Amino acid sequence: MExxxxxxxxxxxxxxxxxxxxxxxxxxxxVRRFGAREDVIREGDAPKDVxxxxxxxxxxxxxxxxxxxxxxxxxxPGDLCDLNIYILKEMDHSVGTLTPATxxxxxxxxxxxVVLNHPRVAQGxxxxxxxxxxxxxxxxxxxxxxxxxxxxxxxLCELYIRLRAVGLTKDGGCELPFTQVDLxxxxxxxxxxxxxxxxxxxxxxxxxxxxKWLEIPDLDAIKNAAMFNPNxxxxxxxxxxxxxxxx
Amino acid sequence: MExxxxxxxxxxxxxxxxxxxxxxxxxxxxVRRFGAREDVIREGDAPKDVxxxxxxxxxxxxxxxxxxxxxxxxxxPGDLCDLNIYILKEMDHSVGTLTPATxxxxxxxxxxxVVLNHPRVAQGxxxxxxxxxxxxxxxxxxxxxxxxxxxxxxxLCELYIRLRAVGLTKDGGCELPFTQVDLxxxxxxxxxxxxxxxxxxxxxxxxxxxxKWLEIPDLDAIKNAAMFNPNxxxxxxxxxxxxxxxx
DNA sequence: CGGGGAGTTGAAACGCCTCAAATGAGGTGG
DNA sequence: CCACCTCATTTGAGGCGTTTCAACTCCCCG
Numbered sequence: 001m002e003x004x005x006x007x008x009x010x011x012x013x014x015x016x017x018x019x020x021x022x023x024x025x026x027x028x029x030x031v032r033r034f035g036a037r038e039d040v041i042r043e044g045d046a047p048k049d050v051x052x053x054x055x056x057x058x059x060x061x062x063x064x065x066x067x068x069x070x071x072x073x074x075x076x077p078g079d080l081c082d083l084n085i086y087i088l089k090e091m092d093h094s095v096g097t098l099t100p101a102t103x104x105x106x107x108x109x110x111x112x113x114v115v116l117n118h119p120r121v122a123q124g125x126x127x128x129x130x131x132x133x134x135x136x137x138x139x140x141x142x143x144x145x146x147x148x149x150x151x152x153x154x155x156l157c158e159l160y161i162r163l164r165a166v167g168l169t170k171d172g173g174c175e176l177p178f179t180q181v182d183l184x185x186x187x188x189x190x191x192x193x194x195x196x197x198x199x200x201x202x203x204x205x206x207x208x209x210x211x212k213w214l215e216i217p218d219l220d221a222i223k224n225a226a227m228f229n230p231n232x233x234x235x236x237x238x239x240x241x242x243x244x245x246x247x
Numbered sequence: 248m249e250x251x252x253x254x255x256x257x258x259x260x261x262x263x264x265x266x267x268x269x270x271x272x273x274x275x276x277x278v279r280r281f282g283a284r285e286d287v288i289r290e291g292d293a294p295k296d297v298x299x300x301x302x303x304x305x306x307x308x309x310x311x312x313x314x315x316x317x318x319x320x321x322x323x324p325g326d327l328c329d330l331n332i333y334i335l336k337e338m339d340h341s342v343g344t345l346t347p348a349t350x351x352x353x354x355x356x357x358x359x360x361v362v363l364n365h366p367r368v369a370q371g372x373x374x375x376x377x378x379x380x381x382x383x384x385x386x387x388x389x390x391x392x393x394x395x396x397x398x399x400x401x402x403l404c405e406l407y408i409r410l411r412a413v414g415l416t417k418d419g420g421c422e423l424p425f426t427q428v429d430l431x432x433x434x435x436x437x438x439x440x441x442x443x444x445x446x447x448x449x450x451x452x453x454x455x456x457x458x459k460w461l462e463i464p465d466l467d468a469i470k471n472a473a474m475f476n477p478n479x480x481x482x483x484x485x486x487x488x489x490x491x492x493x494x
Numbered sequence: 495c496g497g498g499g500a501g502t503t504g505a506a507a508c509g510c511c512t513c514a515a516a517t518g519a520g521g522t523g524g
Numbered sequence: 525c526c527a528c529c530t531c532a533t534t535t536g537a538g539g540c541g542t543t544t545c546a547a548c549t550c551c552c553c554g
Binding site for chain 4: 520
């Protein structure tokens, strides 16, 4: 009954086995399969269902008139699109896959039912949302203040730690299935410079990256290089174990 | 009975006079006064109340170990800190004033009461939250893809339009009360370059900026220069006039 | 065997940064 | 009321990080 989402939420809150089975049920809702580089949601669409990424990688992105693309967030398995997005009239960004991926398409009514009847789950989902917002803030810091080297180190740290939280790392390594162009679009760098920066990171012994597989030999070392402060991921369980109303 | 917050929410949703008076009451909750450049919330604090900015300017910011500071958001009058922030155990960023400012400190229980009993207000507040998140995404795009010139133009557009939504513009102009150093910290530029960029914008006739007052002679012109797409501010009323549950 | 996308490398150009110093505006105390 | 301090803005010059353009390699797939 474990899912990536339940594993993630348990980083923050204790779930009962009933809670876990509720999340498991959500993961089974209308599963949709996408190929690599397909759009799941397009800017301008009317928001409808909430998407839960089950497998594969995806991203939010925005495109400027002249074609420049910025990836504003990566979706990893267990990640959820905005809980209450249907308040808005239309999407201001797109969501696309990077690899083949499967999503659960959760209807508004299902979600409302779950939130009403399972307060602990509700709290976990809100926590998830708040973490995503915090990540977005941290990306702002990353793009605004860090050099290419630090920035890349920071992103790799973040991805590694997020993947670890959903159980998708193995022996200090994880998948990194996207291209250097994708990385460039996420980091506000040119693809050429991404390439050179990765080589610098390799040269410094901070990463081993080959065939879409990333190894981090010394997590503390790369954290230091990136000035990575994990507090924004809010991964330690707080004193909020009790299931309280969350608005 | 009008407040900056009610004016803003009415950009999106129709409020009854009762709704407006509820918002007015919120603005009167425990008002706190701050001087310029004071911290309101510090990274590491346990989140407690929700702050509503009544007057003055403030910002969210994060600081790196080595002192580099990134302003990740500006607060204008009528802006609200994260609605359900108390789910988190500690703040991952700070909130500080830029000018002398007053905040209403709204307790969690007051907020819950309002949200429960006034669904239209609740929906408006969630809309506000979603817009703030969308702004954060747009800042990511701004820092990642736009040149200094476009970036600055974009920020000034955004601030002007947000201020207009709460009725704080006058004759095509608005206050711009912070320093070039603040601008630099928000835009990921050096203060020197901010200065030169502002001069470029003046030279291009896109702005008139003197004595903390900004005039935008031709809003469409500066929007074009910035490739500004206002959709992320979600300012047009949608079809969601009905007051629905919002989780 | 040919084509195409991803990764790599080199060289030159450019945008932005840093350092440094000058000017201007506001505030305070003598 | 002026001298002086401080802080914000402005200007200049040189340097560095990153971009751009272009070419080449590698590998997968048809």
